[in-house]
Amino acid sequence: MKLITFLIRSSWQMLEIAIGAGFLSGGSSAGLIALISRAISQGTTASVTALGFAFLGLVALALATSILSQVMLIRLSQDAVFHLRLRLSRQILGSKLAHLERMGSPRLLATLTDDVQSVSEAVRLMPFLCIDLAMVFGGLAYIIWLSWSVFLMVCLLTVVALGSCQFLLNQGRKQLALARDQQDHLLKHFRTVTDGTKELKLHYRRRQAFLREDLQDTAATFRRHSTQGLTFFAITSTWGKLIFFFAVGFVMFALPKFMTLDLQTLSGYILMFTYLMVPMERIVSSLPVLSRAGVALDKVESLGLSLEDSAETETIPGSLRHHWQCLRFQGITHAYPAEREDSNFAVGPIDLTLEPGQLIFLVGGNGSGKSTLAKLITGLYSPDQGSVSLDDEPITDENREWYRQHFSVVFADFYLFDRLLGLDHENLDAEAHKYLQQLRLDHKVTVNHGHLSTTFLSQGQRKRLSLLTAYLEDRPIFLFDEWASDQDPIFKDLFYTQFLPQLRDQGKTVLVISHDDHYFELADRIIKLDYGHIEYDQVKQPRSVSVV
Numbered sequence: 341m342k343l344i345t346f347l348i349r350s351s352w353q354m355l356e357i358a359i360g361a362g363f364l365s366g367g368s369s370a371g372l373i374a375l376i377s378r379a380i381s382q383g384t385t386a387s388v389t390a391l392g393f394a395f396l397g398l399v400a401l402a403l404a405t406s407i408l409s410q411v412m413l414i415r416l417s418q419d420a421v422f423h424l425r426l427r428l429s430r431q432i433l434g435s436k437l438a439h440l441e442r443m444g445s446p447r448l449l450a451t452l453t454d455d456v457q458s459v460s461e462a463v464r465l466m467p468f469l470c471i472d473l474a475m476v477f478g479g480l481a482y483i484i485w486l487s488w489s490v491f492l493m494v495c496l497l498t499v500v501a502l503g504s505c506q507f508l509l510n511q512g513r514k515q516l517a518l519a520r521d522q523q524d525h526l527l528k529h530f531r532t533v534t535d536g537t538k539e540l541k542l543h544y545r546r547r548q549a550f551l552r553e554d555l556q557d558t559a560a561t562f563r564r565h566s567t568q569g570l571t572f573f574a575i576t577s578t579w580g581k582l583i584f585f586f587a588v589g590f591v592m593f594a595l596p597k598f599m600t601l602d603l604q605t606l607s608g609y610i611l612m613f614t615y616l617m618v619p620m621e622r623i624v625s626s627l628p629v630l631s632r633a634g635v636a637l638d639k640v641e642s643l644g645l646s647l648e649d650s651a652e653t654e655t656i657p658g659s660l661r662h663h664w665q666c667l668r669f670q671g672i673t674h675a676y677p678a679e680r681e682d683s684n685f686a687v688g689p690i691d692l693t694l695e696p697g698q699l700i701f702l703v704g705g706n707g708s709g710k711s712t713l714a715k716l717i718t719g720l721y722s723p724d725q726g727s728v729s730l731d732d733e734p735i736t737d738e739n740r741e742w743y744r745q746h747f748s749v750v751f752a753d754f755y756l757f758d759r760l761l762g763l764d765h766e767n768l769d770a771e772a773h774k775y776l777q778q779l780r781l782d783h784k785v786t787v788n789h790g791h792l793s794t795t796f797l798s799q800g801q802r803k804r805l806s807l808l809t810a811y812l813e814d815r816p817i818f819l820f821d822e823w824a825s826d827q828d829p830i831f832k833d834l835f836y837t838q839f840l841p842q843l844r845d846q847g848k849t850v851l852v853i854s855h856d857d858h859y860f861e862l863a864d865r866i867i868k869l870d871y872g873h874i875e876y877d878q879v880k881q882p883r884s885v886s887v888v
């Protein structure tokens with residue numbers, strides 16, 4: 341049912357046409373069997389020509405409507421999966437960063453990959469399922485036409501069959517839902533396998549402990565629930581098929597004892613039941629796939645709801661304020677939830693005023709809140725309390741997207757794109773090459789139509805490449821989070837003594853999170869954080885203004 345709602349959301353008109361055509365096709369297929377059964381039982385007495393024309397008409401109708409229904413359903417289902425993938429990705433990117441961090445990437449990845457895959461497997465079955473269902477309904481209509489009383493008995497049998505199948509399916513579904521819960525943990529462990537390969541390879545006992553206590557434990561729980569779930573489904577499918585044989589046996593051997601059935605009716609039943617066995621078998625064997633898709637859709641829905649709750653206002657940012665005068669933060673705070681730590685860490689309340697053309701060092705011990713403050717300053721976190729204003733324009737949910745466009749940032753855990761996305765410079769390649777020369781990467785990396793020739797570089801070189809994007813963005817405020825930490829002494833010196841002052845002299849405000857205390861003297865201003873609060877805000881040149 342959830343799958344139908346999911347498809348209806350994509351296009352209910354297309355679904356209507358597809359289901360209508362499917363039923364016409366299934367009905368005409370069942371009609372063909374009825375016709376064959378009649379032709380056999382009437383022998384030579386019936387008009388062969390009339391039956392032949394009826395037969396040809398039904399074949400043409402079954403063929404045309406079957407193709408129409410399948411083509412529509414294939415398009416509809418593929419469209420639905422396409423939109424689901426895009427919707428989820430958009431929702432994730434449109435959600436508050438703090439919320440995404442709380443959910444964790446394994447959960448997001450599990451839904452984007454496994455759940456979407458389960459749904460797409462089920463929707464692939466939909467066209468065939470629809471035709472099969474239509475055949476079964478058509479067949480049942482023929483049975484009604486043959487005899488009401490037999491139909492009622494078959495119905496009784498069907499209720500018992502469906503009831504027992506539903507019970508077994510529910511049990512299987514429960515187990516699959518439990519297995520799906522384990523999948524988020526499994527993905528987390530797989531990330532450890534890929535991201536922590538070096539650490540695991542270097543330490544035999546750690547590797548064994550991880551494999552045994554983490555991965556194996558979770559994989560075993562997943563296996564237990566999956567096995568139980570799939571066993572229930574296997575029993576359901578075998579039971580479903582047996583019930584069908586039971587129905588045939590009942591009509592053939594038991595029913596003649598209770599009521600008189602002429603040969604035409606009996607042969608009609610047997611032919612129809614035998615014909616319906618294949619579609620019934622397909623319907624029963626697609627139940628596990630549908631059930632898994634139901635579990636996946638539950639997960640997709642709960643993720644969607646959770647993302648919707650924390651959705652940011654979508655706006656198209658207007659033109660940037662390149663000549664800004666004053667960026668003010670008043671009493672801003674951000675607290676992390678306590679669940680991951682003994683006590684929850686909070687930054688603020690912080691009062692801060694930034695001006696253009698300042699080189700500001702943001703310093704402090706590990707865990708003092710520098711990166712958290714950086715996310716608050718750049719608008720990635722909206723403050724729990726307090727206010728932000730750019731040239732007296734308050735930053736709210738409505739203009740936060742616009743506000744963020746004022747920052748070029750390289751985070752400590754930066755992501756390097758393999759092409760220069762979203763940049764529309766006229767001579768992008770030439771400009772990129774100029775910066776690559778400055779960054780001393782021109783011998784390693786070339787840029788062709790915005791595509792970087794490689795990103796397989798040393799960590800220090802990858803960081804230099806991340807500067808290329810920041811330079812090309814050329815926004816009014818730059819922020820570097822421990823950028824120089826893995827640069828060689830020569831390049832580190834170049835970064836602090838040339839690159840940063842050059843940016844400042846171009847009128848940019850440059851915020852540098854750094855532990856390199858022997859370069860602190862180059863700063864116009866040093867802001868030191870201690871456990872989420874400003875310990876001091878020291879202005880070293882008269883043109884800077886500090887507000888603490």
Ligand SMILES: Nc1ncnc2c1ncn2[C@@H]1O[C@H](COP(=O)(O)OP(=O)(O)OP(=O)(O)O)[C@@H](O)[C@H]1O
Nearest residue numbers: 441676677680685705706707708709710711712713
């Ligand atoms: N996503 C998060 N969820 C919960 N707590 C977090 C999260 N990110 C950071 N923290 C906590 O906030 C505190 C400050 O972290 P932050 O990264 O801001 O410090 P930092 O000053 O940049 O440290 P470092 O110099 O080591 O990079 C830490 O105690 C950390 O555990």
